[in-house]
Amino acid sequence: MTQQITVIGGGLAGCEAAWQAAKRGVKVRLYEMKPKRYSEAHHLPGLSELVCSNSLRGDSLENAVGLLKEELRRLNSLFLEGAEATKVPAGGALAVDRELFSEYITKRIEEHPNIEVLHEEITRIPEEGIVVVASGPLTSGALAEEIGRLAGSYLYFYDAIAPIVSADSIDYSKAFRASRYGKGDGDDYLNCPMDEEQYHNFVKELLAAEKVEPKSFEKVVHFEGCMPVEEMASRGVETLRFGPMKPVGLVDPRVGVEPYAVIQLRQENREATMYNLVGFQTKLTWPEQKRIFRMIPGLEEAQFLRLGSMHRNTFINAPQLLLATCQLKSDPRILFAGQITGVEGYVESASSGFVAGVNAARLAKGAELIVPPAETAIGALARHITNTEAACFQPMNVNYGLFPPLAGRIKKKEKRGLLAQRGLEALEKWLPAVAD
Known part of the structure; x- marks a missing residue:
């Protein structure tokens, strides 16, 4: 008799795991504590809520995350299905309307005959x-303690959430598309340019600004991919110009040159009524x-629909605790998936959920x-979090540095394309092994 599977957490990884297991004919009970209880960063009542950015990052195979998305498409991922159905304009990136995305995934999960959703806290x-x-980076206290007991230890760090402004409060005379x-379409972002004096005044205020202090028992460790803008500024006065405020490739059509610095605003929803400040966690x-971000040209009268905030991320020491199959070494009936394993990013979480869901069903x-296969993006990421030799394990986005090297001497500009080609070829050979 086939066993029933319990999935803890209705985020990206939990929903993908539940979906993949259910598609393979296994009964699944999916536990999600919302709407009875919310974490400090969640607000929507549905499943698969995106709490940081609404961007799923680049689609190009020149980037490993683009390859990972293409692999998930070919693997019939629910996450990618939902993203394609609810996407909004975002240049070369794939971004979604977060409310429509959550609603889409929730509907698909609730309608599956093999999945029972229980709104209870585990x-x-x-x-x-x-x-x-798959309880995610915001795992609640009691469950976090339970995981700590089970795993022997757990680590944590902070992410930072970027603000969202109302589109009708932006001064478009000072911004350019x-x-x-x-x-992409060439005009998917609104760009707020700064001259040198404006930039240095802005950085000065960022560095002097009052910050929300962590509680006394919490040690702050920021993941590089979600570094607060003021933390980046503290690394050097010009750091932001080589990060989220870099002007390279953005020519202001009004003057015909690149600005000294740029703040990019990305469309948050299909209706284009909201924009988020890209990289401004x-x-x-x-x-x-409110005071400092209204120093940005074009945002002097900005209405903030969401202000930035901090939340704690919890993750286990996966290389010490997990097998490559996502199973707990000490108790193989338990599998872990998503950001709690140390993968970082929406797409990475879904890919982790895919592997855990397929293996739970099997x-x-x-x-x-x-x-x-290690040559695939999904395999390279899985291998990294279970086999890394780093002395101090830290969360990781997928990147081509995780892939096995190509044979022979390869020109740098050709390397990524060849890695992507090899990855997709390996995936095609592997597909029959993971068929529904």
Whole structure:
């Protein structure tokens, strides 16, 4: 008799895991504590809520995340299906309307005959049966303690959420539309230019601004991919000009040159009524955010629909604790998926959920478990979080540096294309092994 699977957490990884297991004929009970209880960063009642950016990053195979998305498309990922159905303009990136995306995934999950959604908070991991722990980076206290007991230790760090402004409060006479290097439709971003004096005054205020202090028992460790803008500024006065405020590839059509610095605003929803400040995650106090971000040309009268905030991310030491199949070494009936394993990013979380879901289903059926080929993006990421030799394990986005090297001497400009080609060829050979 096939066992039932319990999935803890209705985020990107949990929903993908539940979907993949259910598609393979296994009954799934998916636990999600919302709407009875919300974390400090969640607001929507539905499943698969995106709490940081609405961007799923680049689609080009020149970037490893683009390859990962293409692999998930070919693997019939629910995450990619939902993203394609709810996407908004974002240049060379794939971005979604976060409310429509959550609604889409929720509907698909709730309508699947093999999935039962229970809106309850889980504080202990079931002692019997197959369990996928996908409780996410905002795992609630009691469950986090339970995972700590089970795993022996757990680590944590902070992410920072970027503000969102109302489109009708932007002064468009001071901003120009363009995508970096003309990618996408060429005008998907609003760009707020700064001259040198404006930039240095802005950085000065950022550095002097009042910040939200962490609680005394919390040690702050920022992941590089979600570094607060004021933390970046503290690394050097010009740092932001080589980060989220870099002007390269953005020519102001009014003057015909690149500005000294640029703040990019990305469309947040299909209706284009909201824009987020790209790369401006922050832990400044709310009054300081309003004061300082209104120094940005075009945002002097900005209405903030969401201000930036901080939340804690919890993740396990995956290389010490997990097998390449996502199973817990000390108790193989338990699998982990998503950001709690140390993958970083929406797409990466979904890919982790895919592997855990397929393996949970195979475990329930008594079939051999799968490990994605290392040449694929999904496999390279899985291999990294379970085999890394780093002395101090830290969360990681997918990148081509995680892939096995190509044979022979390859020109740098050709390398990424060849890695992507090799990855897709490996995926095609692997597809029959993971068929529904």
